[in-house]
Amino acid sequence: MFVRVILVSALLVGALLATRPATIGLGDIIDGVKFLRHWMPPSSQNLTVVLLASMVTLSTAFLGASVGLAIGLPLAFLASSRLAMLPRPVMGILRSTFVVLRSIPEIVVALILLVIFGPGPFSAVLAISFHNCGVLAKLLAERIDEASHGTFEALIAAGAPKSTAATFGMLPEIWPSVLAQYFYRLEVGVRASIALGLIGAGGIGQQLINHFKTFQYREVSTDVLVIMIVIGIVDFISIRMQRSYV
Amino acid sequence: MFEERRTPELIEAFARRTREVVSLSHVGVSYNSTAGVVSALTEVSTQLMEGEFVSVIGPSGAGKSTLLRCLNLLVMPTTGVVSFKGIEAQNLRESERRKIRRQTGMIFQRHQLLARFTVRQNVLMGLFGRYGFWQSAFGFVRGRFSREDEQAVDSVLLELGIHEKQHVRVDQLSGGQQQRVAIARAMVQSPVLLLADEPIASLDEGRANDVMHKLRELNQKGLTIVCNLHDVEVAKKYSSRVIALRHGRVLFDGIPDALTPEIREMVFAL
Numbered sequence: 001m002f003v004r005v006i007l008v009s010a011l012l013v014g015a016l017l018a019t020r021p022a023t024i025g026l027g028d029i030i031d032g033v034k035f036l037r038h039w040m041p042p043s044s045q046n047l048t049v050v051l052l053a054s055m056v057t058l059s060t061a062f063l064g065a066s067v068g069l070a071i072g073l074p075l076a077f078l079a080s081s082r083l084a085m086l087p088r089p090v091m092g093i094l095r096s097t098f099v100v101l102r103s104i105p106e107i108v109v110a111l112i113l114l115v116i117f118g119p120g121p122f123s124a125v126l127a128i129s130f131h132n133c134g135v136l137a138k139l140l141a142e143r144i145d146e147a148s149h150g151t152f153e154a155l156i157a158a159g160a161p162k163s164t165a166a167t168f169g170m171l172p173e174i175w176p177s178v179l180a181q182y183f184y185r186l187e188v189g190v191r192a193s194i195a196l197g198l199i200g201a202g203g204i205g206q207q208l209i210n211h212f213k214t215f216q217y218r219e220v221s222t223d224v225l226v227i228m229i230v231i232g233i234v235d236f237i238s239i240r241m242q243r244s245y246v
Numbered sequence: 247m248f249e250e251r252r253t254p255e256l257i258e259a260f261a262r263r264t265r266e267v268v269s270l271s272h273v274g275v276s277y278n279s280t281a282g283v284v285s286a287l288t289e290v291s292t293q294l295m296e297g298e299f300v301s302v303i304g305p306s307g308a309g310k311s312t313l314l315r316c317l318n319l320l321v322m323p324t325t326g327v328v329s330f331k332g333i334e335a336q337n338l339r340e341s342e343r344r345k346i347r348r349q350t351g352m353i354f355q356r357h358q359l360l361a362r363f364t365v366r367q368n369v370l371m372g373l374f375g376r377y378g379f380w381q382s383a384f385g386f387v388r389g390r391f392s393r394e395d396e397q398a399v400d401s402v403l404l405e406l407g408i409h410e411k412q413h414v415r416v417d418q419l420s421g422g423q424q425q426r427v428a429i430a431r432a433m434v435q436s437p438v439l440l441l442a443d444e445p446i447a448s449l450d451e452g453r454a455n456d457v458m459h460k461l462r463e464l465n466q467k468g469l470t471i472v473c474n475l476h477d478v479e480v481a482k483k484y485s486s487r488v489i490a491l492r493h494g495r496v497l498f499d500g501i502p503d504a505l506t507p508e509i510r511e512m513v514f515a516l
């Protein structure tokens with residue numbers, strides 16, 4: 001116990017040292033506050049453009065989560081070890097594919113795709129879909145393994161094919177998790193698509209970086225406000241949708 | 247020439263075979279678990295005849311559920327032979343086993359229905375063994391199957407006295423009513439055999455009696471029933487034959503009256 005506490009403390013100190021700021025002093029903080037003054041008040045000049053860009057960002061996240069789910073959910077059923085729909089070795093390969101999909105950062109995938117498809121949100125949609133596919137397949141396969149298998153087995157016992165039994169006996173069991181994960185991925189996707197906008201994948205992220213680089217800080221604060229509102233809306237819809245399923 | 251082959255023995259064998267629903271011959275089942283190989287059934291031989299009401303009793307872990315799952319080929323025996331209507335099961339392909347499962351209804355301790363769906367929808371799912379995936383999916387989404395199927399559903403709903411509840415969500419019914427829906431889902435398959443795995447274990451006495459009466463009624467109409475029970479009195483009251491298991495072996499197999507207190511002691515001894 002004592003050894004572990006020491007070990008964790010040492011790790012924390014090490015991590016703090018590794019990420020320490022380059023400079024810090026009272027003067028720097030005052031400079032920072034002065035800098036923020038240039039952001040006020042938010043500009044409303046380009047509001048239409050910014051709102052349109054936020055729609056692109058939302059669409060990117062929405063498509064990324066939906067495509068990810070459309071592919072990830074069936075894969076989750078195939079990868080569930082308790083349902084055993086595939087031979088074991090095939091299942092192993094499938095599961096490692098999920099790991100690969102999840103472990104390559106979205107930004108790397110997007111950078112490659114931007115070369116292929118040119119600038120714009122399409123590359124972001126694909127990159128986020130790939131990632132979500134891996135994440136959702138893994139998480140939902142775990143949910144399937146943990147869920148109650150009673151109805152699934154009852155349908156198998158009635159002679160139903162595995163695909164039917166899985167769809168009607170298992171999907172309803174995990175549906176609340178499916179919804180929760182989907183909306184969580186949507187929320188993460190909004191942030192991811194903003195980050196990908198910074199490297200040229202369109203949407204409000206691209207607006208933000210352009211305004212920043214051209215010192216239009218009042219535009220930047222409008223961008224930030226709109227981003228906050230968009231995430232708030234996604235959150236609201238998410239809570240509403242999940243509550244409606246009881 | 248044809249006539250010559252019909253020896254009395256053959257005729258008898260044929261008659262026996264047609265009356266036989268499932269037979270187990272020297273069946274052993276073992277599971278591979280993390281704790282090593284667990285043997286759930288050892289050397290079980292028995293024969294189920296049409297119209298029987300067999301109760302399977304025994305302490306927890308005796309192998310009752312495993313025995314039931316052997317009867318509809320959910321579990322394949324590690325050793326020995328299971329024959330369904332004279333067809334040996336171990337060489338069958340999965341699709342052929344499914345055809346056999348289609349003819350056996352099964353109900354469980356907890357009803358294993360879809361709580362958020364209506365009574366009628368749940369009962370319709372009993373017919374999913376007859377169709378491929380897409381047919382079932384489209385039928386379910388459209389809310390209707392063939393005319394015969396709809397009629398089959400109506401008639402089991404009426405038979406089980408839950409027709410007026412057909413559009414009610416299952417989670418709004420009492421435990422006893424839910425078990426009736428589960429029986430209806432099994433009966434809509436028009437099974438030749440009904441397996442019941444502790445169907446009354448989570449019901450109070452009144453509802454338990456209600457469910458057992460329903461099973462007896464179905465049996466009297468000719469349905470063969472195998473029912474796992476932990477209550478020996480209930481088993482004796484309702485069944486025509488009792489099988490007692492302990493540690494995966496058959497300790498008793500006979501009419502209820504032959505189940506003496508001594509045997510009972512042996513089966514349930516700690």
Ligand SMILES: Nc1ncnc2c1ncn2[C@@H]1O[C@H](COP(=O)(O)OP(=O)(O)OP(=O)(O)O)[C@@H](O)[C@H]1O
Pocket residue numbers: 277278279284285286304305306307308309310311312313
């Ligand atoms: N899927 C499985 N994997 C591993 N072991 C199993 C499995 N199913 C059952 N067993 C074991 O096989 C033995 C018999 O189990 P079974 O469920 O058939 O008993 P049971 O008589 O139905 O018990 P209960 O009254 O508790 O339902 C038990 O020791 C159990 O632990």
Ligand SMILES: [Mg+2]
Pocket residue numbers: 310311312443
């Ligand atoms: Mg059991």
